[in-house]
Amino acid sequence: MTKAFDTIVIGSGIGGLTTALCHAQAGDKVLVLEQHTVPGGWCHSFTLDGYRFNTGVHYIGELEDGARVRSYLEGLGLGADLKFCQLNKQGYEHILFKEQRYDLPNGKDELYAYLVKHFPQEKKGIEQFLNKTEKIAKEIGSILDMEKLSDLLKMPVIAPSMIRWGFSSYDSLVRHYIKDKQLIGLLSAQAGDYAVPPKKAAAPMHVGIFQHYMNGAYYPVGGGLKIPKAYLRALKKYNAEIRLATKVDAILTEGKGKSRQVTGVRITGGEEIKCNKIISNTDPHQTFTHLLDKKSLSKRLQKRLHKTKYSLSCLGLFMAVDLDLKAKGFDSGNYWLFDSNDMNETFRQCSEEELLDKDDFPFFYLTITTLKDPSKKNKNLHAIEAFTYVPFKPFEKWSGSGPEDRSADYMDFKQQLTDKFISNIEKLIPDIRGSIRFSELSTPLTNIFYLNSTKGSIFSTEKNMFQTGVFMFKPKTEIKNLYLCGASTLHGIFGALVSALFTSKISLKKPMKQLLDFKDKEIKIFNSEEMASWPEEFHTLIKGNWGENFSGISTPASELKQLFSGNDAIENNKIIIPSYEAEVE
Numbered sequence: 001m002t003k004a005f006d007t008i009v010i011g012s013g014i015g016g017l018t019t020a021l022c023h024a025q026a027g028d029k030v031l032v033l034e035q036h037t038v039p040g041g042w043c044h045s046f047t048l049d050g051y052r053f054n055t056g057v058h059y060i061g062e063l064e065d066g067a068r069v070r071s072y073l074e075g076l077g078l079g080a081d082l083k084f085c086q087l088n089k090q091g092y093e094h095i096l097f098k099e100q101r102y103d104l105p106n107g108k109d110e111l112y113a114y115l116v117k118h119f120p121q122e123k124k125g126i127e128q129f130l131n132k133t134e135k136i137a138k139e140i141g142s143i144l145d146m147e148k149l150s151d152l153l154k155m156p157v158i159a160p161s162m163i164r165w166g167f168s169s170y171d172s173l174v175r176h177y178i179k180d181k182q183l184i185g186l187l188s189a190q191a192g193d194y195a196v197p198p199k200k201a202a203a204p205m206h207v208g209i210f211q212h213y214m215n216g217a218y219y220p221v222g223g224g225l226k227i228p229k230a231y232l233r234a235l236k237k238y239n240a241e242i243r244l245a246t247k248v249d250a251i252l253t254e255g256k257g258k259s260r261q262v263t264g265v266r267i268t269g270g271e272e273i274k275c276n277k278i279i280s281n282t283d284p285h286q287t288f289t290h291l292l293d294k295k296s297l298s299k300r301l302q303k304r305l306h307k308t309k310y311s312l313s314c315l316g317l318f319m320a321v322d323l324d325l326k327a328k329g330f331d332s333g334n335y336w337l338f339d340s341n342d343m344n345e346t347f348r349q350c351s352e353e354e355l356l357d358k359d360d361f362p363f364f365y366l367t368i369t370t371l372k373d374p375s376k377k378n379k380n381l382h383a384i385e386a387f388t389y390v391p392f393k394p395f396e397k398w399s400g401s402g403p404e405d406r407s408a409d410y411m412d413f414k415q416q417l418t419d420k421f422i423s424n425i426e427k428l429i430p431d432i433r434g435s436i437r438f439s440e441l442s443t444p445l446t447n448i449f450y451l452n453s454t455k456g457s458i459f460s461t462e463k464n465m466f467q468t469g470v471f472m473f474k475p476k477t478e479i480k481n482l483y484l485c486g487a488s489t490l491h492g493i494f495g496a497l498v499s500a501l502f503t504s505k506i507s508l509k510k511p512m513k514q515l516l517d518f519k520d521k522e523i524k525i526f527n528s529e530e531m532a533s534w535p536e537e538f539h540t541l542i543k544g545n546w547g548e549n550f551s552g553i554s555t556p557a558s559e560l561k562q563l564f565s566g567n568d569a570i571e572n573n574k575i576i577i578p579s580y581e582a583e584v585e
Helices: 014-025 068-075 106-117 120-144 149-158 160-165 172-177 182-194 205-213 224-235 284-290 301-306 343-349 353-357 393-398 408-425 445-451 491-508 538-549 557-563
Strands: 001-009 029-034 045-048 049-055 083-087 093-097 100-104 219-221 242-244 248-254 263-268 272-280 312-322 333-337 363-368 382-390 436-442 482-484 524-527 570-571 573-574
Touching: 001 263, 014 029, 014 224, 014 272, 014 491, 049 312, 049 382, 068 491, 093 182, 100 106, 106 120, 106 182, 120 149, 120 160, 120 172, 120 182, 120 205, 149 160, 160 205, 172 182, 172 205, 182 205, 182 333, 182 343, 205 524, 219 333, 248 272, 248 353, 272 491, 284 301, 312 408, 312 445, 363 393, 382 408, 408 436, 482 491
Parallel strands: 001 029, 001 272, 029 242, 083 524, 093 333, 272 482
Antiparallel strands: 045 049, 083 219, 093 100, 248 263, 263 272, 312 382, 312 436, 333 363, 363 382, 570 573
């Protein structure tokens, strides 16, 4: 074996990077192994034909002063390298049911007033629903803050609403307070953030998402890649190593039964690397059936793995368009277009194999990233990312091929899906087809190749009632010193971050407070809808990208360097971020 490490982390998603940083800050000699050529997992960005796109970072909540995500990121010492734009406060979510559009504003009082205006007959139910979901979210926070197992005995006192609704579906919760079908659909639309019908989703999970964005939704300045980039700078400070394009073929162990423990990993090419502990940021199927001998696992774990379901996959359409979208009334908010207000039926249809034979998708999500982060507009064109959910089965016959040897029938199928997707988007942006200057479609096979996701799943394990909460995969596994973290244990970017902190807390035997004791600077927040209020250092950059439509001032490159620390290069007063070129299959 080659030189030994204290901790090896498999995968560099936000879960893997967070737990790597926690262990490095605790003094461990840490190695991160990433099979892709760029770090970040679902947080990474890629460049196609000169345009920057994101894989999974589209909005993040709880970044206002004192909020949980902000305190975590700053507590890890990442504040100096992270900046975020706050999305449209009057409509961070735009929900469209055919001809009817709703704009969800930030703030409980603002949302209450908006909903009552549109659904006056539901005034009492709206008030009760907002109060109850706020209470559940606060109780979830109290549970996250528990340091000892004995604290669970206090649950009846500190989390009575969680006891009442913890094992119920979100659908049953919202219908308990609301009767109007349109309003039920509106309050359930964020099921699009986890791709499960609300009647199958645990109430606390959906409530957590709903409340996560209540006081603000944010997008990283510079795109999703800025998040892993901040982690890499911090990891470098603590002498951690990261190897890209390095695939782990096996987790090595010794002993049997309860005495079995990890000893290291074997990577492609045969090199073996010794370590004391391993933290897997890949999903349970990859960890236990690809990196370990499945037959060596306990029958209980084998049975659980057999029953584990994975989330739907997705189609992602990435475009650069020559349209003045702001003049057409579009803004930094997210756009969700649904054919029906029945979310249970919508996401059931997304799982049907016949879905791709139909003319319309039951829904799609669209974001204009150059309106979220105006500094990223390129060639005066807007970057658009659109997604819809699809099952893996129709793509399975091509899963044995790679990006370089896709068959002609697969490429024809991709083109058909691209045309169909654009036709769907024309419902929202009627003149988009003739204005597209670049487009590329990702499929479930893209997710498998670049993200090593089982069946191309977009959210790792399916987040149904029986695979979340107390039923989720736990950080500690049956093999000594092998741990799990990431989206297979908790959901989304926030969930993966929290999961990594809990895994680190258990692995290092340290309280959360010690893990988050590295704050140096605060995260900076700008407003996507008010470019003129951005720091002067941005004005030249924005003007260069937008042309004379933005009234800015000239700023010397030396001042830009102060704003963008690290290895970013400055050329002709423009920030040149190192470009991660990656072709989408």
